[in-house]
Amino acid sequence: MRHRMAVAVLALLGLLASAYLLLYKLGVVGSLACGGSGACERVQTSPYAQFLGVPVAAYGVAGFAALLAVALAGLRERWVDRATPSRALAAMAGVGVLFAAYLTYLEIAVIHDICRWCAFCALLITAILVVSLLGTRSVNRPPSR
Amino acid sequence: MAARRPMRAFYLTLGIIAVLGALLIVWQTRLLRPARSVTETLASAPVASMSGAAATGHVLGSDSAPVEIVEFADFECPSCARFAILEWPEIQQRLIPTGRLKWRFMNFPLQGHTASPPAHLAAGCAGEQGRFFEMMDAIFNRQNEWATERNPARTIRDYAKQVGLDMSRFDACVETAHAKPGVDAEYAEGERLGVNATPTFFVNGREWPGLLNFDQIQAIVDSLAPAGGAKRAAPPARRR
Numbered sequence: 001m002r003h004r005m006a007v008a009v010l011a012l013l014g015l016l017a018s019a020y021l022l023l024y025k026l027g028v029v030g031s032l033a034c035g036g037s038g039a040c041e042r043v044q045t046s047p048y049a050q051f052l053g054v055p056v057a058a059y060g061v062a063g064f065a066a067l068l069a070v071a072l073a074g075l076r077e078r079w080v081d082r083a084t085p086s087r088a089l090a091a092m093a094g095v096g097v098l099f100a101a102y103l104t105y106l107e108i109a110v111i112h113d114i115c116r117w118c119a120f121c122a123l124l125i126t127a128i129l130v131v132s133l134l135g136t137r138s139v140n141r142p143p144s145r
Numbered sequence: 146m147a148a149r150r151p152m153r154a155f156y157l158t159l160g161i162i163a164v165l166g167a168l169l170i171v172w173q174t175r176l177l178r179p180a181r182s183v184t185e186t187l188a189s190a191p192v193a194s195m196s197g198a199a200a201t202g203h204v205l206g207s208d209s210a211p212v213e214i215v216e217f218a219d220f221e222c223p224s225c226a227r228f229a230i231l232e233w234p235e236i237q238q239r240l241i242p243t244g245r246l247k248w249r250f251m252n253f254p255l256q257g258h259t260a261s262p263p264a265h266l267a268a269g270c271a272g273e274q275g276r277f278f279e280m281m282d283a284i285f286n287r288q289n290e291w292a293t294e295r296n297p298a299r300t301i302r303d304y305a306k307q308v309g310l311d312m313s314r315f316d317a318c319v320e321t322a323h324a325k326p327g328v329d330a331e332y333a334e335g336e337r338l339g340v341n342a343t344p345t346f347f348v349n350g351r352e353w354p355g356l357l358n359f360d361q362i363q364a365i366v367d368s369l370a371p372a373g374g375a376k377r378a379a380p381p382a383r384r385r
Contacts, residue, residue: 005155008155009158009162012159012162012163012166013162013166016162016163016166016167016170019170020170020173023170023174028174029170029173041230041231041234041235
């Protein structure tokens, strides 16, 4: 249960950070609070800030929102003692980590700039994966019939 | 009952994080930034007469755009580089394609900046191949690489390769200083207009006091050329 609580908090932070980046990409937020070096802006305005025609930040919003929803659902009485939510969180976080690793590779090897907010989201999804994997090991499974 | 207390505390914590995060994001949005001040600032600025013919600079945007911003800049100027890195990408991607803004870059290499003349020359030569703004991006984004070198021309030449220029044509242009008359003419135009620092911006012929950021430029364009609406009447002008 504590693992799912931790995932929920981490996912909420990731959702807020991704939403911030998405609002910047959509032009609602005028400038990014990012240290003033221009690295975040260069990353966010690069061609790699979109994937299959959709802003990468939108994938972050959707992904973290889904993780938050599953984590909260896993705290409900019906699911709290079952392993399914923890496995689902681990699977989703695994996909997220792979995507984040790809984006981080692009930042380092292609764009040659690191966006702090992107790095923050990458750390969050990695932490979610670790916590959810720990959760799959500690959850009590129902007795077999 | 005992199990409910930790859950309540957890949901309360989650709610506080959500509210604080949302408030921070709202604070960052331009909903809280008034746009009216840019109009007042422009209205109080005198109109300058651009000579036009001899110094055309490098233009990006539609010729019929109702708003023209002229930027006098020096490639060795840190504030100019900061503007190019932080503000220019959004201007180029979000405002210029709307057809409401035309950007005119004018070379203004400051006296005492020994590394900037070859940069302006190289950019001018890139402009002869239709790649001025790509070269401008490369030079400004990597200013800290070349600005302190003894021979910046060599590093800047690498940018020309990366931008995809015809190098034989570029080298010939640089060796003969073919772009220098244009750079000199733009500098002379800046001097005539009283430019003494970079970057200096003129909005539809009126000098903007100080630096500009994307939010202000967006507000200026929205004020002078609202999207989808009729153009607003220009404020009364004072000529010099």
